[in-house]
Amino acid sequence: MSPAIETVALRKTFGDNVAIDALDLSVERGDVFGLLGPNGAGKTTTIRMLTTLLAPDSGAARVCGFDVSAQPSEVRQRIGYVMQRVAYRGLLTGRECVEIEAALYHLPRREIPVLAEAALDAVGMLPHADRRWTTYSGGMQKRLDLACGLLHSPEVLVLDEPSLGLDVQSRHNVWEFVADRRLGGATILLATNYLDEADRLCNKVAIIDHGRVVVQGSPSELKRSVGADVVEVATREPERLRRVIETERWVKKIVIGELGDLHIFVEDAAVALPAVMRIGLEHGIGLERVTYSQPSLDDVFLLHTGRELREVAMAP
Amino acid sequence: MTVEQIEEKQSAPADSPGSGAGTRRQYAQEVLALARRWWIELLRERLNLVFSLAQPAIWLVFFGAGVERAIDTKVIGTDDYIGFMLAGIVTFTIVGNGVSGAMPLLWDKETGYLDRLMSMPIARSSVIVSRFVFQVAQQSAQILLVVLVALALGVRIATGPFGMLVILLTAALLTMSVTAAFSALAYAVPQHGTFFAVAGFVSLPLLFMSNAFVPLEAMPVWMEVVARLNPLTYAIEAMRTLVLNGWEPRVAASLAVLLFAGAICLALGTWQFRKQTGERVRG
Ligand SMILES: Nc1ncnc2c1ncn2[C@@H]1O[C@H](COP(=O)(O)OP(=O)(O)OP(=O)(O)O)[C@@H](O)[C@H]1O
Ligand SMILES: [Mg+2]
Numbered sequence: 250m251s252p253a254i255e256t257v258a259l260r261k262t263f264g265d266n267v268a269i270d271a272l273d274l275s276v277e278r279g280d281v282f283g284l285l286g287p288n289g290a291g292k293t294t295t296i297r298m299l300t301t302l303l304a305p306d307s308g309a310a311r312v313c314g315f316d317v318s319a320q321p322s323e324v325r326q327r328i329g330y331v332m333q334r335v336a337y338r339g340l341l342t343g344r345e346c347v348e349i350e351a352a353l354y355h356l357p358r359r360e361i362p363v364l365a366e367a368a369l370d371a372v373g374m375l376p377h378a379d380r381r382w383t384t385y386s387g388g389m390q391k392r393l394d395l396a397c398g399l400l401h402s403p404e405v406l407v408l409d410e411p412s413l414g415l416d417v418q419s420r421h422n423v424w425e426f427v428a429d430r431r432l433g434g435a436t437i438l439l440a441t442n443y444l445d446e447a448d449r450l451c452n453k454v455a456i457i458d459h460g461r462v463v464v465q466g467s468p469s470e471l472k473r474s475v476g477a478d479v480v481e482v483a484t485r486e487p488e489r490l491r492r493v494i495e496t497e498r499w500v501k502k503i504v505i506g507e508l509g510d511l512h513i514f515v516e517d518a519a520v521a522l523p524a525v526m527r528i529g530l531e532h533g534i535g536l537e538r539v540t541y542s543q544p545s546l547d548d549v550f551l552l553h554t555g556r557e558l559r560e561v562a563m564a565p
Numbered sequence: 566m567t568v569e570q571i572e573e574k575q576s577a578p579a580d581s582p583g584s585g586a587g588t589r590r591q592y593a594q595e596v597l598a599l600a601r602r603w604w605i606e607l608l609r610e611r612l613n614l615v616f617s618l619a620q621p622a623i624w625l626v627f628f629g630a631g632v633e634r635a636i637d638t639k640v641i642g643t644d645d646y647i648g649f650m651l652a653g654i655v656t657f658t659i660v661g662n663g664v665s666g667a668m669p670l671l672w673d674k675e676t677g678y679l680d681r682l683m684s685m686p687i688a689r690s691s692v693i694v695s696r697f698v699f700q701v702a703q704q705s706a707q708i709l710l711v712v713l714v715a716l717a718l719g720v721r722i723a724t725g726p727f728g729m730l731v732i733l734l735t736a737a738l739l740t741m742s743v744t745a746a747f748s749a750l751a752y753a754v755p756q757h758g759t760f761f762a763v764a765g766f767v768s769l770p771l772l773f774m775s776n777a778f779v780p781l782e783a784m785p786v787w788m789e790v791v792a793r794l795n796p797l798t799y800a801i802e803a804m805r806t807l808v809l810n811g812w813e814p815r816v817a818a819s820l821a822v823l824l825f826a827g828a829i830c831l832a833l834g835t836w837q838f839r840k841q842t843g844e845r846v847r848g
Contacts, residue, residue: 300684325686337676339669340609341602352598353685355591397681 251314253278253405253436254299259308261294261460268294270460271308276438276453278404281431283451283468284440285546291460292440293333296409299438300330313404329403333410333440335390336397343369343385343393344378347400354401368396372426388419395426399435406430406437412446424450444546456550463553468546475544475552476501478518482511482525483538490534494525504551512551514544595687599695603669607703617665618707621658622714625650629718640783643809648720652804653777655708655736656797660771662707663743664764666700671751671760674841683842693838697744704740705733723811732804735820739800742827745834752837776801796826 254276261269269291276282284292297303298310301321309316315323338346347365356364369375372392377385382393391411398406408427412420427437427450441447447454448468455465464471484490487509494500494513499521502514515521518541529536542548607614629647641649670693673679682692712722712729722728747764754760774788775797781789792798803819 297680302680302683322686325684328684330681330684332677332681334677336678336681337672338678339602339606339672341605345602345605349598349602350685352594352601353682353687355594355686358594 250278251311252276253280254282254310254312254438256295256299256310257308259295259298259310260306261291261298261303262306268460269298269305272457272460272462274455274462274465276436278436279431279434280453281427281437281439281451283447283454284438284457285442285444285447285454285550286457287442290457292457293409294460295457296330296407296438296440299324300328300407301325326401327404329398329401329406331391331394331398331406331408331411333413335387335394338382341382342379343374343382343396346382346393347378347396350397351400356401364400368400369393371399371429372396373422388415388422391415392419392422392426395423399430402433402435404436406435408437408439410440410442412441412443420446444550448546454546456546456553458554464549471546471549472544475548476514476516478515478521478541479544479548480513480515480518480521480525480539480541482513482529482536483509484511484529484534484536486534487511489532490529490536493532493534494528497524497528499524502552506551512548514548514552592688592691595691596695596698599691600699603696603699606669617662618710620661621654621707621711624654624657625711625714625718628654641780642782645720645809647715647718648722648808649805650778651711651715651720651808652801653772653775655711655732655804656739656775656777656801657772658707658711659704659736659739659743659800660768660797662700662704663740663747664768666696666744667747667751667760667764670696670748671754671757674752675757679842689838689842690835693748693834696748697741700744701737701740705737708733708736720808722808724807728807728812731816732807735800735803735807735823738820738823738827739797742796742823742830745827745830749830749834749837752834752841771795771797776805796823799823799826 252275254274256272256274259269259272259274260267272291272295274282274295284295286292294303298305298317299312301317301324304318309318311317312324313327315327317324341349344365347368348361351361351365351368352358366375366378369378372395374389374392374396377389382390385393391413395408395411398408411427412423415423424446427439430437439447439451451468453465453467454471456463456471464474466474482490487505490511491503491505495503499515499517500513501516504512504514506512513521513525522539522541525539526536528534625647628650632646636646638644638646643649673682673692679692683689712732716722722732724731750763751760754763774791775795776784776792777797781792781798781802784792799819799822803816803823806813806816806819
């Protein structure tokens, strides 16, 4: 069977701005595939091409084996798309929104009320179904969008930052929703800025930056590729500290994050931690905080791009 | 819309017999679903509904009771001033509704819901067509009401009930052109401020540079020339003749011109819609 999503040397420019540059992705059926990257990396642009909203400049993109440019209606029938921005739906109630979109997906007229209820129920919105959607909170509006995206049981569900701006409770609802869809056999493409989300939900991730895949694989593979442990040091003099410990045998790589924290990739934190403190003391470099962690996807991103995703993602 | 349907037929799998009929049924389902959306919104905006329904009737009463006394009946060529104004007021309403009718399309474009729609397996044209169908239906109800008010005020339509039907048809034709033109504008502008600026700028001159208030015969030559280039003039001429005079050949001539103008506006609307969705993949 053809992969759920496949792009080959996909490219899209806006004037001089190369948004997507030779992007190669392959998403197998049943995957929950995470598209990670900082703001402006090209996640939404990629998704807009995959959902036939934007014509690629060159290269090819196929969804369930159908080319997005040549067979757009085949593609549209097979995808459910939840946009990054909540869709504006006028004065309708939640139920009306869902029923109207169900009709637009050509579901049989008689079954629409039942299917609409089921979709609303799946996202926990049934109790609020008959209120105007404008009276919903941001998280509820997002869940309404999710309900609309799964109405026609799409083979591929495309979610653009589904938990953007949600509270912990609503994020967990979204995560459960994704896990349920996956059990139902759907393929899910999920763009996100939240690494913990990707770590938790995805069996494969691709980190993209400047419109290119920086690295891809399963979250555990990627984390293993970082090395054993990461020691993080907060100090006023990151550059000086870097210079004095760079030459140590146990150091694999050092990157300075955007907040000025030192991320030291090491074989074994048990050796590195006391050593860092000793060296700091010897050179009179004040250390404000020293922590160590198992590598996270954050560290993967940092290692491959020299930039930190976390700060970018935390910014509103 | 026929082009879209053909495209869809071609892309439908060859082994599904009767997919043509299915496509037509699907198309109807799409248009109805989208029209349902407009319909619900209309009902929810009660104030808007009341005002837009009552406004033309109020105009008619206002003109009948007040302005009539200030008018020289020799200039307008008839004693029946309300009958004379009826066509103008119908046209007035159509232009007003053309502006407000394009607004939902503008919002869909600006808020991104158009994108959501375009990611669905629907024919592109159903978005516009649903709006047209809806506008014409709403407009017809409104015009029927005005005509009934006019009848109550003593106007007698020279061509009888069948003439009334043709009046509605004429209004529908004009509604199509005006809706298409303002939809084109809605899709063409970078943002809604421009839309309102342009729409406000063109609506009034469009009305005053027609025979809505003054018959062509009474105009200075330059004004008559301008009015003759204005599609509204032909709608008014057709409707006014049907009300005041009876079946005359110029009704057919005016309808022909209107049809032509409608085709141009429709082409314009389609062109702008396609341009707006042009970055997107056709289908
Ligand atoms: N319609 C457009 N016109 C011009 N430039 C655009 C357009 N859409 C996107 N871009 C540019 O393309 C690049 C990628 O944008 P994109 O929206 O895909 O980023 P993203 O990864 O989704 O970011 P975010 O996390 O902020 O949603 C950015 O540099 C953006 O400015
Ligand atoms: Mg985005």
